[in-house]
Amino acid sequence: MDSPPDSHDPDRREFFKKASAVVLGGIAAAVPIGAGVPLLLDPLGRREDAGAAVHVVNIDSLPEDGTPRKFTILASRKDAWNRYDDAPIGAVYLRRIEGGKVQALNVSCPHAGCFVDYASASRAFLCPCHNSLFHLDGTVAQKSSPSPRGMDSLEVEVRNGSEVWVKFQNFQAGHATKLARA
Amino acid sequence: MKTLFDWLDNRTGFRKLTREALYENVPGGSRWRYVWGSTLTFAFVIQMITGLFLLFAYSPSTQTAWESVYYIQHEMTGGWLLRGIHHFAAQAMIVLLVLHLMQVVIDGAYKAPRELNFLTGIMMLLMVLGLSLTGYLLPWDQKGYWASKVVASLAGATPVVGASIQKVIIGGSDFGHHTLTRFLAIHAGVLPGMIILLIVVHIYLVRRHGLTPRQPVRRPDVAFWPDQVLKDAVACLAVLVTILFLIVSPRLFSPDAPLGAELGAPADPSEQYSAARPEWYFLFLFQFLKYFPGDKELWGSVIIPSIVMGLVFLMPFIGKWKLGHRFNLGLLFSVLIGAAGLTYLAYAEDRQKPEFQLATKQAHASAERAVALARLRGIPESGALTLLREDPLTQGPRLFARSCASCHRFDGHDGMGALPADAASAPDLKGFGSREWLAGMVDPEHVAASNYFGGTKFKDGKMVRFVMKDVTRFDAQQKERLKKVVMAVSAEAGLKSQAGADRQEVTAIEEGRRLFADSEMRCAECHQFRKKDEDATAPDLTGFGSREWLISFISDPAHERFYGKRNDRMPSFGKEHQLTPREISLLTDWIRGEWPLAEPLASAKH
Numbered sequence A: 001m002d003s004p005p006d007s008h009d010p011d012r013r014e015f016f017k018k019a020s021a022v023v024l025g026g027i028a029a030a031v032p033i034g035a036g037v038p039l040l041l042d043p044l045g046r047r048e049d050a051g052a053a054v055h056v057v058n059i060d061s062l063p064e065d066g067t068p069r070k071f072t073i074l075a076s077r078k079d080a081w082n083r084y085d086d087a088p089i090g091a092v093y094l095r096r097i098e099g100g101k102v103q104a105l106n107v108s109c110p111h112a113g114c115f116v117d118y119a120s121a122s123r124a125f126l127c128p129c130h131n132s133l134f135h136l137d138g139t140v141a142q143k144s145s146p147s148p149r150g151m152d153s154l155e156v157e158v159r160n161g162s163e164v165w166v167k168f169q170n171f172q173a174g175h176a177t178k179l180a181r182a
Numbered sequence B: 001m002k003t004l005f006d007w008l009d010n011r012t013g014f015r016k017l018t019r020e021a022l023y024e025n026v027p028g029g030s031r032w033r034y035v036w037g038s039t040l041t042f043a044f045v046i047q048m049i050t051g052l053f054l055l056f057a058y059s060p061s062t063q064t065a066w067e068s069v070y071y072i073q074h075e076m077t078g079g080w081l082l083r084g085i086h087h088f089a090a091q092a093m094i095v096l097l098v099l100h101l102m103q104v105v106i107d108g109a110y111k112a113p114r115e116l117n118f119l120t121g122i123m124m125l126l127m128v129l130g131l132s133l134t135g136y137l138l139p140w141d142q143k144g145y146w147a148s149k150v151v152a153s154l155a156g157a158t159p160v161v162g163a164s165i166q167k168v169i170i171g172g173s174d175f176g177h178h179t180l181t182r183f184l185a186i187h188a189g190v191l192p193g194m195i196i197l198l199i200v201v202h203i204y205l206v207r208r209h210g211l212t213p214r215q216p217v218r219r220p221d222v223a224f225w226p227d228q229v230l231k232d233a234v235a236c237l238a239v240l241v242t243i244l245f246l247i248v249s250p251r252l253f254s255p256d257a258p259l260g261a262e263l264g265a266p267a268d269p270s271e272q273y274s275a276a277r278p279e280w281y282f283l284f285l286f287q288f289l290k291y292f293p294g295d296k297e298l299w300g301s302v303i304i305p306s307i308v309m310g311l312v313f314l315m316p317f318i319g320k321w322k323l324g325h326r327f328n329l330g331l332l333f334s335v336l337i338g339a340a341g342l343t344y345l346a347y348a349e350d351r352q353k354p355e356f357q358l359a360t361k362q363a364h365a366s367a368e369r370a371v372a373l374a375r376l377r378g379i380p381e382s383g384a385l386t387l388l389r390e391d392p393l394t395q396g397p398r399l400f401a402r403s404c405a406s407c408h409r410f411d412g413h414d415g416m417g418a419l420p421a422d423a424a425s426a427p428d429l430k431g432f433g434s435r436e437w438l439a440g441m442v443d444p445e446h447v448a449a450s451n452y453f454g455g456t457k458f459k460d461g462k463m464v465r466f467v468m469k470d471v472t473r474f475d476a477q478q479k480e481r482l483k484k485v486v487m488a489v490s491a492e493a494g495l496k497s498q499a500g501a502d503r504q505e506v507t508a509i510e511e512g513r514r515l516f517a518d519s520e521m522r523c524a525e526c527h528q529f530r531k532k533d534e535d536a537t538a539p540d541l542t543g544f545g546s547r548e549w550l551i552s553f554i555s556d557p558a559h560e561r562f563y564g565k566r567n568d569r570m571p572s573f574g575k576e577h578q579l580t581p582r583e584i585s586l587l588t589d590w591i592r593g594e595w596p597l598a599e600p601l602a603s604a605k606h
C-alpha cells in the first residue's frame, strides 16, 4: 500500500495506515451482516391479508335458545411459500341472537391467545389458561379479569335467509382495544 | 468509560490479549504472501454469518427444502444476495485454501516445528470439502440431488463398511427427509464446530511458532498492527468484491439472468437428469473416475485419492529428508496440474456432447418454470414438484417424447428438442387443429408429405386422393370456400391461440359449416360434422381438436367415432392403459397450447 505523496511525516503515515485498516476491515465485515439483516426483518414488511367472508354453516344448525356452537373456519391461506386451499385458519363461536341475527366470537382469548372453552353448566365462556370468564355476548364477566377486553366479535352476515357468512380475523392479544393483527 | 474498561480488563485481561494479537512480530516486514490465512478466516466468518441468517429461513425436508430456498431466493428481501454470498464465498474458500497450501509448501512453512500447523490445516481443508459436499444437497434441487446421489453411491461402494456408512449418513436406505436433516446437522453444526476448534488450535500454533519468513530476510521486522493488518484488510476486501462480482456478473451478459446462486428445478427421483455434474472443484475427481471403469472403480474413488491425501499428511516428515522438500513441491504441483488438466478434459468432453447441452438447457427451462409456477399460485402442501407434475408445459413434451415421438413429430422434433433416429411416420402435431395445420392437410403439396399422412397407411386413402385430385383442380372461388370450411372445422377446437380470430370471423365460420355439407366440398361424404350421420366412415369432426375430442382420440383412436377398424398403428393409449387419464389430459393440454402462464412472465424479478 503506497502512502499518499504528501504524507512524509511518519506519524501521519502511521495514522493513515491504521485508519484504512479499520475502515476496510469494517466494510468487509459489514457486508455479510448487512446482507442478512433485511432477510431477518423481512416479516415486518409482510401484511396478513384480511380474509374475505366465508360461508360457515346454515342458521338452522344453531340452537334456537342461543347456545353457542364452535365452528372451524376453512379458508385459503398463505404460509411463506405454501398456499393452502380450504385449510383451517381458526375457529369461532356462533350463536343466535335476537332479530334472526347471529353473533360470532373469535375463540382466541384476548388475554394471551389461549383457546377459550364454552362452559355449558354456567352458560359462559371460560379460558382454561388463566381463568378469564366471559358472558355469552363475549363481554368480561369478572371484576378483575386477566383479560383486558371482552372476546373479539367478528363481522357476520346472514345471506339468502339462512347462510351464515363470517369474516374471520385475528386481533392482537393483551391490549384493551381490539387491534387487527397486521 | 475508562473505569468500565479497567473493570473488564481486571476480569478478563483483554488488554494483554489484544496487545499480543496486534503486536505479534512479523519477521522481515509485512508481506502480501502472508494474507492467505487471514482471507481464509474472513471467508469462514462470512460463511458463519450468512449461514446463520440462512438458517432463519431454511427448512430441511423433502417437501420444504427447495420451497424454502425458493422463498429465500425469490421472495425474501435481500435473500438472493445473502444466498449468493454464501454460495460464492464457499467457492472462494476452496480457491483460497489451495493458495494458502501452495504458499505454505513453497515457503517450506510446514517443516519442524510447524508439523501440527500443517496437519490441522489439511484437516480443515478436508472439512471444508465436506461442507461443500453437504451444502450442495441442501437446496434439494435436481443438480444437488443427483450429484449427491453419485457421491453417496461411491461411498457406499467402499468394501465392508461402505453400505453401513452410507446408510448412517443419508439416514436410511434412500434419500429422504432424514438425508436433509442429517446433512444440515453436519453442514451447519458438526463441521463448523470442528473447524472453529481447529482454527483456534491452528492460529495458536501459528502464533507460537511465528510466521515463516521467506529467506533471505532483507527488511526489518515489524509489528502485525497496522502494516500486516492493512494488507490483510485489503485482501479480504478484494475477496469480498470478487464474491459480489460473481453474484451480479450474470446480469452483465443478459438483463434478466438470475442473480446469485443458481436454484435448479426441485429434486425428482423419477425424472432423468442428464446434466448432473458436481461443483467445478470436484470435476477433476469426476473425470478421474471415468478412467477406472467397472471393478477398478475403487482405485479411482477411494484408493488413489487416499494415497495422495496420505502423502500430503506426511509432507512435514518427508520434508526432513534431503530431497524431501523437492518431493513435496513435485507432489503438490503434479496434483494441481493433474487436477487442472482433468477439469479441462471434463469441460471439453461436455462441450462436445449435444445431449449434455440439451439436458442443461432443459434443466434451466424447468428450473425457471418451477419458479414461475410457484410465484403464480404459491406452492401446494405436497411441494413444488406437484406444480411441475401437473404442468402441461413441463409434462407434455416428456410424454410426447416417450409415447408419441416414435411416429409423430412436434415442430420437427420429439417434443423435447431432440431428433429421433427413425423418420417420422405420422403427422407433425405442432399446431394441431389450427387453421394453418388444417390448411396443410387440404393442400395437395402437403397432405402426402411426411409431416401429414405421408408415413401412414392413409397415404393412399380417400382423403389424400380427394386433396390430390379434386382440390388440385379447384378454382380460386372454390379455394376460397375450402378456406372457410377449414376455418369452420378449426373453430371446433376452440384454441386459445386462435380465440380472437374465431370470434371476429363468425360469419365466415358459419358459412364454412354450411359449405362442409356441400357436395362440392365432399367432406360430408365421409365425415360426420355437427349432425348425426350413420354412414360416416372417417373421424367425426364435431368438436375436432377440442380438449374432449383429443382426449377421447388419444384414449382410443380405434373407436367408431374416429378411425374405427381403419385405424393405422396408433395404440389406444387410454383403453390399453399405456397412459393414465391424467397423462392424456396433460398431453392434450400441451398439444392444444393450454397451460398457465402461456405468455412468458414479463420478467421475473431475479
Ligand code: FES
Pocket (backbone or CB within 6 Å): A109, A110, A111, A112, A113, A114, A127, A128, A129, A130, A131, A132, A146, A147
Ligand atoms: S389466555 Fe385466556 S386467560 Fe390468559
